[in-house]
Amino acid sequence: MSEQPFSQQPWNLRESYTYDRNVIAEIRRAANTGIYRIRGWGAKRELPTLDDLVFLGASMSRYPLEGYREACGTDIVIGEGRAENPVKLDIPITIAGMSFGSLSANAKEALGRGASAMGTSTTTGDGGMTSEERGHSNTLVYQYLPSRYGMNPDDLRKADAIEIVVGQGAKPGGGGMLMGQKINERVAQMRTLPEGIDQRSACRHPDWTGPDDLAIKIVELREIVNHRVPIYVKVGAARPYYDTALSVKAGADAVVVDGMQGGTAATQDVFIEHVGIPTIAAIPEAVRALQELGVHREVKLIAAGGMRSGADVAKAIALGADAVSIGTAALIAIGDNDPALEAEYNKLGTSAGYWEDFQAGNDPAGITTQDPALSGRLDPVIGGRRLANYLKVLSVEAQTLARACGKSHVTNLEPEDLAALTVEAAAMAKVPLAGTGWVPGG
Amino acid sequence: MTETILDLAEITLRELNQTLQNSANGAFRVTNPRGAHAVAAGLHTDVEVHIDGSVGYYCAGMHQVGTVRVEGNASTGLAENIMSGKVHITGSATMSAGATGNGGLVVIEGNSGARCGISMKGVDIVVGGNVGHMSAFMGQAGNLVVLGDAANDLGDSLYEANIFVRGKVASLGADCIEKEMRAEHVETLTRLLAEAGMDADPADFTRFGSARELYNFHVDDIDAELAARSTGA
DSSP states (O other): OOOOOOOEEEEEEEETTTTTTHHHHHHHHHHHOOOOOOOEEOOOOOOOOOEEEEOOOOOSSSSSOOTTOOOOOOOOSSSSTTSSSOOEEESSEOOOOOOTTTBHHHHHHHHHHHHHHOOOOOEOOOOOOHHHHHOOSSEEEEEEEOOOOTTOHHHHHSEEEEEEEEEOOOTTTTOOEEOOOOOOHHHHHHHHOOOOOEEEEOOOSSSHHHHHHHHHHHHHHHHHTTTOOOOEEESSSSSHHHHHHHHHHHHHHEEEETTTOOOOEEEEEEHHHSSSSHHHHHHHHHHHHHHHOOOOOBEEEOOOESSSSSSHHHHHHHTTTSSEESSSHHHHHHHHOOOGGGHHHTTTOOOTTTTTGGSSOOOTSSSSSOOOOHHSOHHHHHHHHHHHHHHHHHHHHHHHHHTTOOOOBBGGGGGGEESSSSSHHHHHTTTOOTTTTOOOOO | OOOEEETTSSSSSHHHHHHTTSSSEEEEEOOOOTTTTTTTTOOOOOEEEEEEEOTTTTTTTTTTTEEEEEEEEEEEETTTTTOSEEEESOOOOOOOTTTOOOOEEESSSOOOOOTTTTTTTEEEEESSSSOOOTTTTTEEHHHHHHHHEEHHHHHHHHOEEEESSSBBSSSOOOTTEEEEOHHHHHHHHHHHHHHTTTTOGGGOEEEEEEOOSSOOOOOOOOHHHHHHHHHHH
C-alpha cells in the first residue's frame, strides 16, 4: 500500500472530461459576476481545420513546376468588368476588417504599411476610416456595417472597395462590442457615443432587410461612388451556400465568407465557440453556389477564419476561393502575444500565447488598446515590416505548393489536388479520404 | 433661378445622379420618378432638387449639401445617413426614414413607418403625422419631432437623441423614459417646427430621452465583496 497521502494519489487527480479546469473556472466566474464572458480572439476549442487536408504533389501523372525558376502567379483582380476601378492585388491574402477603436492607431498604421508593401489591401471596421489607415494603405476596403458608426460618404468615396458586412465568423447573427475602457474621446467622437459606455453595436442593418433590399442598397452605393469601386458582401459562415447565392443575386462583386475560427476584438464567448461552422466546411458550399450560378472565379470568393500559413492559403484556394483574409494572424505578426512581454502578461494573470482579452484595453503589445502609453509601445514601421515579411512567407509557401501541384498560378489549384485525412474533413471539404476515392455524402 | 428639367422617363438613374452630383450649384426638377430607387443619392454640392412624384428606396441617401424636395411619398431609407442640408417630402415615408443621419433636417409632412430615425447620429427629423414602431431605436444624437402618435417601443435602447411627441405613445422601448422639457428643449423644438414649416405649439409636446441604464454592463463581484468584508475594508 502506498504511503502517499490520499490527496496525492494519482487516481484522485483525475480531471473530469465534462468538468475540466476551464469549465470549472467559467462556472465560478459566472457565479461571481453574473455576466457572460466577453473576450477577444476566436474559437479556441478543437475544430476541423484545413490541417485535415493534404496536397497530392505531382509525380508520374502530374508534372511539377521548378520551385525556384518557373513562374507561379499570385495576383488577383476583384470586380473586373463590374466596377470602373477593380481592385488589383499582388498576393491573394488580404487584411480583414478591424476597427480603429478595437485597435490602436499605430496598429492600424502597421497593418497598412505591411499590406501596402506586399501589394494587398487592408480593411476598415466598425467606427469609420481614420486618416492613418487611409494614408498608409494603398488599397483600402471600407466596411459598411449595421451600426454605421463613423459612416461618412466622403470616406466612402476615398475607398478602393466597399464591403457590406452582414456577419462575422466569430459571431454570425451578432453585433460588435467595444467596452468602455476603449471608448476614449477620439473613438467616442468618431462613433457619436458618450465616452466610457459599453458599446453594443446593432446586428441588423438599419435600412434594409433581406436580399431584395440588399440589391437596392448596392444600387444606391454604386450611385454614390459613381460605379467606381467593387462591392463585397461579407457573411459569417452559417449557411454559406444560400448566403453566397443571395449575395450574388444582390449584385456583389465579391463574397467574403468568414468561418467560425475567425477572430474578434470582443464578443460573448458563447458566440465565439458555439455559432457558425468551420472554414473548411464553409468554402465548398460557397463555391457550390458560385458554380451553380455560373460566376465562379468571376464573382470572387474571399475565405477567412483561422488562416495561418501558406498551406491554409493554398488549400482554401484549391477548394475554390480566390483569396483569403487574415486578422488574428496579422495581429500576431505585428506583436500580439509576444513572449518578450511575458512579465507583462503575467501581471494580467495570463501568459504569452494565451492572452485573449482584446476587449480590456490593457494590451501589453499596444495593439488592442487606446491607452497612449501602451499603444506607443508598438512601432508601426517595425510592425509593418513584420507583417510584410509574414505575408511574403504566406505567399511564397502558397506558390511552393501550387508549383508542386504543377500550377502556374495559385488560383489554378483545384479540389483534385487535395485529399482528406479524416472522414469529417472529407465530408466537409468534399474531397476524397486519402488513399481512397471516397467522398462521404458525395 | 432657372430650373433644369431631368426626366427619368428619358434618362437613366445613373445619368440623373451624375448630372446632380457633378453640378456645383443650380436648381433641378426631376420628373417621372415613378418610384425609382436612389434618386438624388449622394449629393455633395449645393444644388436644389425638386422631385415631382413618389420615389423608391434611399431617395437623397447620404445627402450632404443642398435641398431635396419630394412632392409625393418615399419608400425605405429616405435620406439615410444624411450629413447636412435638407430633405423634405410632402407625403409619407415608409421604413427607416433618416436612418443613421449625422446632421441636417428631414421633414416628412405625412406619416413615417417603422424605425424612423433608427441609429440617428445628429440629424433632426420632423414628422407631421405618426411614426411606426421602434422609431429612434438606438438613437445617438439629434432630435425626432412627431406631431402625431408614436407606435410601440419608441426610443428603444436610446443614447443621447431627444424625442418630442405631441400625440399618444403606444409604449416606450427599453431604457427610454419621459423627461423634463426644459427651456433649451422648448427653444430647440420651436426652431425645428419653424424650419419644418409646421404649425404646432411646443407646449403640447412631451420629451423622451434615455434613462442611461443600459450604458454599461452591470457586473457583480461577490469575491471582492467577501474579501473586503474579511479585511474589514
